Amino acid sequence: MKDHKCKECGKSFGKKPNLMKHIDAVHLELKEHMCEECGRSFGYRGNLMSHIDVVHLKLREQCGECGKSFGLKTHLNRHINAVHEKIKDHTCEECGNCFAEKSLLMRHIDLVHLKLKEHKCEECGKFFGQKIYLMNHINSVHKKVKDQKCFECGISFGRKSSLMKHIDIVHLKLKEHECEECGKSFGRKSNLNKHITTVHEKIKDHKCEECGKLFGQKDRLLQHIDVVHLKLREHKCGECEKSFGTKNVLNRHISSVHEKSKITNASSVAYFLHKNFICLDT
Numbered sequence: 698m699k700d701h702k703c704k705e706c707g708k709s710f711g712k713k714p715n716l717m718k719h720i721d722a723v724h725l726e727l728k729e730h731m732c733e734e735c736g737r738s739f740g741y742r743g744n745l746m747s748h749i750d751v752v753h754l755k756l757r758e759q760c761g762e763c764g765k766s767f768g769l770k771t772h773l774n775r776h777i778n779a780v781h782e783k784i785k786d787h788t789c790e791e792c793g794n795c796f797a798e799k800s801l802l803m804r805h806i807d808l809v810h811l812k813l814k815e816h817k818c819e820e821c822g823k824f825f826g827q828k829i830y831l832m833n834h835i836n837s838v839h840k841k842v843k844d845q846k847c848f849e850c851g852i853s854f855g856r857k858s859s860l861m862k863h864i865d866i867v868h869l870k871l872k873e874h875e876c877e878e879c880g881k882s883f884g885r886k887s888n889l890n891k892h893i894t895t896v897h898e899k900i901k902d903h904k905c906e907e908c909g910k911l912f913g914q915k916d917r918l919l920q921h922i923d924v925v926h927l928k929l930r931e932h933k934c935g936e937c938e939k940s941f942g943t944k945n946v947l948n949r950h951i952s953s954v955h956e957k958s959k960i961t962n963a964s965s966v967a968y969f970l971h972k973n974f975i976c977l978d979t
Contacts, residue, residue, distance in 0.1 A: 706829040751848045767868070768848040776869045833857070 699709035701716040705724045710716040721727040722740025730745040731738045734753045739745040750756040751768035758773040759766040762781045767773040778784040778797055785795035787802040791810045796802040807813045807826050814824040816831040820839050825831040836842040837855020845860040846853045849868045854860040865871040866884035874889040875882045878897045883889040894900040895913030903918040904911050907926045912918040923929040924942030932947040933940045936955045941947040 706832065707827065708829070747848065772849070772864060772868070775864075779865075779871055779873075780869065 699711045701710045701713050702708070703710070703716060703719060703724075705720070708719065710719060718741065726740070728738035728740050730740070730742045732745060732748060732753075734749065737748065739748065747769055757766035757768060758770045760773060760776060760781075762777065765776065767776065775797070785797050787796040787799050788794070789796070789802060789805060789810075791806065794805065796805065804827075813826045816825045816828045817823070818825070818831055818834055818839075820835065823834065825834060833856040836844075837859075841855075843853040843855045845855065845857050847860060847863060847868075849864065852863065854863065862885070872882035872884050874884070874886045876889060876892060876897075878893065881892065883892065891914055899913075901911035901913045903913070903915050905918060905921060905926075907922065910921065912921065920943060928942075930940035930942050932942070932944050934947060934950060934955075936951065939950065941950060
């Protein structure tokens with residue numbers, strides 16, 4: 698039972714000392730645990746120890762199923778549960794969606810079914826379902842704080858949810874959003890929705906004001922404007938200094954011109970050596 702509730706963000710704890718640690722580390726931002734190796738400070742001793750293991754001792758937890766290794770055991774466990782055991786035992790009674798963690802289920806219920814958004818940002822007027830989301834928004838958007846660091850690659854994020862999404866997609870390679878039409882999977886639901894609207898529903902509602910051409914995605918429209926109308930060529934070939942409007946075109950250029958040329962040259966050298974060797978041998 699978790700009957701010790703934080704008045705600041707609503708999070709509950711089973712023991713009062715854990716609540717006090719939470720207040721000190723999260724809300725008062727006290728960071729008393731300093732790494733003697735690099736000087737970085739942490740609010741929790743456990744986070745300091747994890748930092749030392751991963752960053753300085755380079756300790757990795759390896760998956761016995763596929764051999765992939767992780768900096769933290771919690772990341773390994775989430776990988777095993779989601780990828781190998783396919784565990785999603787927290788079901789929403791309202792819509793039937795399943796979640797791997799209870800916290801994700803509760804967040805889903807609050808935001809999707811209860812439509813709870815009672816925390817307003819005084820800076821921009823935006824509303825949030827939970828106070829902690831409001832605080833994350835203020836820190837990451839208005840204060841530009843990025844203190845959620847990925848132990849795997851070192852990239853920092855303003856929100857823990859963004860960090861967890863990054864870990865799931867980039868390091869755990871999770872693609873949980875599957876298209877029912879063609880079976881293709883995506884790491885983010887937004888990418889699945891884009892795929893459905895552009896590929897299956899053929900919706901193209903992003904119009905170029907310059908020439909009238911239609912696109913299914915806004916980023917495609919912006920790319921079109923940059924390349925066709927603004928004549929921007931930001932992707933330069935390191936081999937011959939030629940520039941291209943998109944990275945895809947640059948990659949095609951490298952493959953067809955430079956890599957093909959290298960193969961041709963190698964074949965010519967091999968033929969020359971083989972021919973001379975035969976001549977000398979006879």
